[in-house]
Amino acid sequence: MRANYMVSRMRPPTPGTPVLPVLPYRKPTPGRDYWVLDNVLPDADAVRARCLARNDWTEGYPHKPESWPGLRTMPGLEAAELAIIEKLVMKATGARKIWPETAPGGATLNHNCVQVVGEGECEPRPHTDSRALCRYAAVLYLNPNVPKDCGTSFYRQSLPGGMLGGNLVTAPHNNLVDALGTRFVPPNSFTEDVRVPHRYNRLLLYNANMIHTATGYCGSTLEDKRMTAVFFWMA
Numbered sequence: 001m002r003a004n005y006m007v008s009r010m011r012p013p014t015p016g017t018p019v020l021p022v023l024p025y026r027k028p029t030p031g032r033d034y035w036v037l038d039n040v041l042p043d044a045d046a047v048r049a050r051c052l053a054r055n056d057w058t059e060g061y062p063h064k065p066e067s068w069p070g071l072r073t074m075p076g077l078e079a080a081e082l083a084i085i086e087k088l089v090m091k092a093t094g095a096r097k098i099w100p101e102t103a104p105g106g107a108t109l110n111h112n113c114v115q116v117v118g119e120g121e122c123e124p125r126p127h128t129d130s131r132a133l134c135r136y137a138a139v140l141y142l143n144p145n146v147p148k149d150c151g152t153s154f155y156r157q158s159l160p161g162g163m164l165g166g167n168l169v170t171a172p173h174n175n176l177v178d179a180l181g182t183r184f185v186p187p188n189s190f191t192e193d194v195r196v197p198h199r200y201n202r203l204l205l206y207n208a209n210m211i212h213t214a215t216g217y218c219g220s221t222l223e224d225k226r227m228t229a230v231f232f233w234m235a
Contacts, residue, residue: 020180020181020182020189021179021180021181022159022165023156023157023166023167023168023169023170023179023211024166024167024168024170025156025164025165025167025168026166026168026210027193028167028210033206033210034154034196034204034205034206034210035092035203035205035206036196036203036204036205037088037092037202037203037205038199038201038202038203040084040085040140040201040203041084041085041140041201042084044142044201047076047077047081047142048142048143048227051076051114051142052222052223054073057072057073057116058073059071062120062121069121069122070116070117070118070121070122070225071115071116071117071222072110072113072114072116073113074110074111074112074113075112075113076112076113076114076229077112077140077229082112085138085140085203085231088203088205089138089205089231089233093136095136095233095235097235098233098235099233099234099235100231100232100234101132101133101134101232101234109134109232110230110232111230111231111232111233112229112230112231113230114142114229115227115228115229116225116226116227117214117217117225117226118217118218118221118224118225118226119217119219119220119225120217122217124213124214124216125213125214126155126176126211126212126213127176127212127213128169128175128176128179128208128211128212129175129208129209130174130175130208131171131173131208131209132174133232134208134232134233134234135208135233135234136207136208136232136233137205137208137230137232137233138205138206138230138231138233139152139204139228139230140201140202140203140228140229140230140231141200141202141204141227141228142200142201142229143198143200143225143227144200145224146200146218146219146224146227147198147216147218148198148199149197149198149215150198150214150216150218150226151195151196151199151204151214151215152195152196152204152206152212152213152214152215153193153194153196153212153213153214153215154167154192154193154194154196154210154211154212155167155190155191155211155212155213156190156191156193157189157190157211158188158190158191167193167210168210168211169211176211190211192215195215198215198226208232214226
């Protein structure tokens, strides 16, 4: 089970289409809403080599008729590597304890999961992660040769008439679909607000209730596609 809930389809507005609710907005601010931590693993090359050697990938779109793209495998990091990451997360956020939450029914979240997505396999999909399942999320970039514009972007609502809306999902809603009341939204419902460039061995940590997405994808082989490890923690 994934911790992220996407507004995965956009369709043209039709007569009578309800106006989407306007979300609260808070400018994504480093050190408060997101943290950029560089050179986090002592041997990222070994992690990457281990991932490239794996043969237990689960296939998504376009390989299989799935809603999620590319390839996935888990666990990504070994226990000692994950401990390094979690220590940095607690130091950055001030959290005294973090943990991967168990989904209803005991399903396993895609925590510590390596994702590989190439050019043409997906487009930016603004979404939030479930407030019921995580407070913080993070992405670790694991390819040294990916363009900077294949990092991660924070988005906000783009409203009719050129107005801008919000970027946060708050109580009583748990994810963006809940907050908007639909999984289908008109084109151009979101606009990029803040972009964090891709950098090898960089950990981007952020509040999971902010609208975000991969900025872009690249590559056509396992070696040159966008490779990341993703994490979801409660605190």
